Amino acid sequence: MAGLHKSEFANPVINWIDTRLPIFTMMQKEYGVFPTPKNFNYLWNFGALAMVILMIMIITGIFLAMNYQPNTELAFNSVQHIMRDVNYGWLIRYTHQNGASMFFIVIYIHIFRGLYYGSYKTPRELLWMLGVVILILMMATAFMGYVLPWGQMSYWGATVITNLFSAFPVVGPKIVTLLWGGFSVDNPTLNRFFALHYLLPFVLVGVIFLHVAALHITGSNNPLGIDVKSPQDTLPFHPYYTVKDSVGICAFLAFFAAIIFFFPNMLGDPNNFIPANPLQTPADIVPEWYFLPYYAILRSVPNKLLGVCMMFGSLIVLFVLPWLDTSRIRSARFRPVYKWLIWVWVLAFVVLGVCGAHKPEGIWVILSRVATLYYFAHFLVILPVLGKLERPLPLPESISQPVLGRRGGGPLLGAAAAKPMEKA
């Protein structure tokens, strides 16, 4: 029995399984005693939140698929059938519909956390790049999901977005035909979008598994952005972070529930309550709010091909961010200039979102161009140069050092015993 795992679990059943397939040992190692920096703030909740929302989306999605008809003649009414006739169908559907928005809120904050605390820097480059893959997959999934109710905005959104690919020379029109499964957005399009919308979440699960696996190799970054130096710097994941994540999950679910039950259509478009009509174009074709910044980048460029390239480029650039940022200091706390510029970037992103919701006329064109310029300049010019010029603040010696120091007791052992340290 040489190759068998030697399990330490006392329960004989668990021991028997664990000996043959050490999943319990693995869970214990990765989520039980996993050494985690002890100075996380609540921004470190958002990875767990994203996991929770993904589960909610998959579960509600499966129940929706049981009642949905991916056929242009039936799709719109089948969604209304879910809303009106299926038991608690409205709850399942509103949860799924608003869940997409929640997912993007959570993911955008998660990404911001990574940017602010330099979580993409060595040795976590691959972890970050897998995250970018997740973001792009999420966007594809969300886009195809929005087409399924087959309302006016579903149809015209699908038409506009798929047509973007026609901008590419030579292969462009062929790609579009392939996406459509024909020569316009029609039943084959709806069918394949449904199939892919069901498939991609499970691809997401796979990539997320790699994302988490990579995380557990490098270990988590932390608000100070310095490496873990000794066991004193860490806490076992359970119970400390299981409980801390639970706080965030409950608070998030309260917020999510408030949206579902009281403002379920706040983020939707009235046009999507009108069945798709290929003969009637809505006055404004606006994507879902989470795509607005990219939509604004697309429209800020007068040339279609260049606009499409910029839009995709705004995501592609994130892949190489670990090498564009030349500073070796991770956390913005110790980067006096970056600390402000990252907020300028966030502002540019928000401005782009607002521009995306308005017709590209007058002030909105200028604003979206300026914001687009900053979006790219931030990554391509400012970060490479800033890393060379910026003089970082002195880094603390270790994670436990500043915590003890801030309590006023210095690094002596007994001095800091009195109060709970973590409040943020």
Next chain:
Amino acid sequence: MRPMRSLLAGVFAIGLLAAPSLSVPVRAEEEIQMPNMGWKFEKLFGTYDLASAQRGFQVYSNVCANCHSMALLHYRDLSGIGLEPEQIKAIAAGVTVPQGTDDQGAPKEGPATPANQFKSPFANEKAARAANNGALPPDLSLIVNAREGGPDYIYGLLTGFVEAPGGFKMQDGMYYNKMYPGHQIAMPQPLQDGSVEYTDGTSTSLDQEVRDVVTFLAWASNPEMVERKQMGVRIVLFFVFMTGITYAVKRRLWSDVH
């Protein structure tokens, strides 16, 4: 952890600043004055005025239903505006609908049951257009959700039939409406003072009729709303409570971490 807090505050502040501009709908160039009727059902915990919704159903059946379908509704759904099963059976029985085929294979008709869909006034789109000067009366099942401004817009539209201002070019067979985008609508003014006769003695002013029918249409668009809000109160309170509990546990657990 002060920097953390101000950082979070910053994120929220930006979110709040951005929210109104994001949620402000992209309107047509022409700014139309949207009435603000303060509907009871639009309030956070507001419900439908069922008496009003029932009167609104009467307005719909007597007037709107001559041209507008509500194909997503079934007669059974009317229990949602407080009608009794007997009333619903009677309403359905008054409508003749196709009922498959008889033993000889010939199409058969008969009285509807509560399980039937609302009967549409026209057999298909072409018939509807032919009877309406080429215009298609939209289905009203989701109309309140499907228009920017929702119930306020519908109210404004139904009370918005006025004389066209001097110099305004009207096309043939079109009517001037101050709420409708472009101001030319193919629908003639459907409701006037006294268009219907209420059995409960409520005034049949245009304003009252429109309020009632909008209440009915709002219910038809979101029939789950009352149940949804009631459930929502309990679920939101539950999660707020759970947040408090887990936070207390967390504080206790972390109190020995230095």
